[in-house]
Amino acid sequence: MLEHGKPWRLSPRVRRLVAPNPGAMTGPGTNTYLLGDEDVIVLDPGPAIDSHIDAILAAGDGKIRTIVCTHTHPDHSPAWKAVAEATGATVIGALPEGDDHQDETFSPDVTLEHEYCLKTDELSLVALHTPGHVSNHYCFLLEEEGMLFAGDHVMNGSTVVIIPPGGDMQAYIAALEMLLDYPLQCIAPGHGELIDDSRAEIEGLVAHRLAREAKVLSGLKALQICDLDALVKTVYDDVDPALHPWAKLSMEAHLIKLEREELAGRRDEQWLAL
Structure with missing residues (x-):
């Protein structure tokens, strides 16, 4: 309680x-x-x-x-x-x-x-x-x-x-x-x-984040080149649009990770899959 x-x-x-x-x-x-x-x-x-x-x-x-x-x-x-x-x-x-x-x-x-x-x-x-x-x-x-x-x-x-x-x-x-x-x-x-169930919780969180990351990458491939505002609508289409400003922050963190792994890149304010 x-x-x-x-x-x-x-x-x-x-x-x-x-x-x-x-x-x-x-x-x-x-x-x-x-x-x-x-x-x-x-x-x-x-x-x-x-x-x-x-x-x-x-x-x-x-x-x-x-x-x-x-x-x-x-x-x-x-x-x-x-x-x-x-x-x-x-x-x-x-x-x-x-x-x-x-x-x-x-x-x-x-x-x-x-x-x-x-x-x-x-x-x-x-x-x-x-x-x-x-x-x-x-x-x-x-x-x-x-x-x-x-x-x-x-x-x-x-x-x-x-x-x-x-x-x-x-x-x-x-x-x-x-x-x-x-x-x-x-x-x-x-x-x-x-x-x-701590193990199930943590394993579920890892799986959720990696699934969202895969959706970021597939969204980039579908849109070819886009800004964060356009991408968040694709990646978080299962989330209330009122929460998209917060979702966009985590999505940017995914993009930075993908950039380090040389799977995504940016041109000015635009992102694309590599």
């Missing part, structure tokens, strides 16, 4: 708070997770909304020791500062590269690296670098439960928008495939409910 302001127990080690920021891109709101009961880790503190910050501090009950962020988009990290100031918690995360749409206040005490492991007496949390949605995105694997905190790498009920240049479709698909090497049992997304 997703209810704003109320901590919801998901497992022996995990509670969830939902920020009051529902919307087209955030679903019911951003999920903030509290890991552990004695040395509490706050994962994705969310937007700097006073009521949400108060809910985090109340749920933490004076035991918050660490704050970790999957990435620094404005719906995921800005509450870090108020929570850190109130608790003295250590802040862990990664700074962005090549993306303007970020929480510019973010200043971690510890900068993440792939497979960095955060241990407490209650749990082990492993950081997995998963660029694609944005360059500084990390998922976190709770080893004791096989629960993957996926941020915006995997979303419940929708696909992630990949926005160049910070977003990279080639890196995104590679990072999805990399996750299949880890012993995942379930996925705790940044928005929405738990996803139980």
Whole structure:
């Protein structure tokens, strides 16, 4: 159940708070997770909304020791500062590269690296670098439960928008495939409910992206040479036209991937198959 302001127990080690920021891109709101009961880790503190910050501090009950962020988009990290100031918690995360749409206040005490492991007496949390949605995105694997905190790498009920240049479709698909090497049992997304069959979810996402990429390439071949506005109508003819402005961003990320692979090219603002 997703209810704003109320901590919801998901497992022996995990509670969830939902920020009051529902919307087209955030679903019911951003999920903030509290890991552990004695040395509490706050994962994705969310937007700097006073009521949400108060809910985090109340749920933490004076035991918050660490704050970790999957990435620094404005719906995921800005509450870090108020929570850190109130608790003295250590802040862990990664700074962005090549993306303007970020929480510019973010200043971690510890900068993440792939497979960095955060241990407490209650749990082990492993950081997995998963660029694609944005360059500084990390998922976190709770080893004791096989629960993957996926941020915006995997979303419940929708696909992630990949926005160049910070977003990279080639890196995104590679990072999805990399996750299949880890012993995942379930996925705790940044928005929405738990996803139980993690392998099927990830394999389905990879297949969906590759199918869409094939449609981009076939669209280029059919139109011969075209701009993004013309191509999006062909490639996303199964999507509500009201969503085409967002779809066009992910389509451009597909085109950049195809360009790197020498399967597509551009002439000024026009694209064509090679």
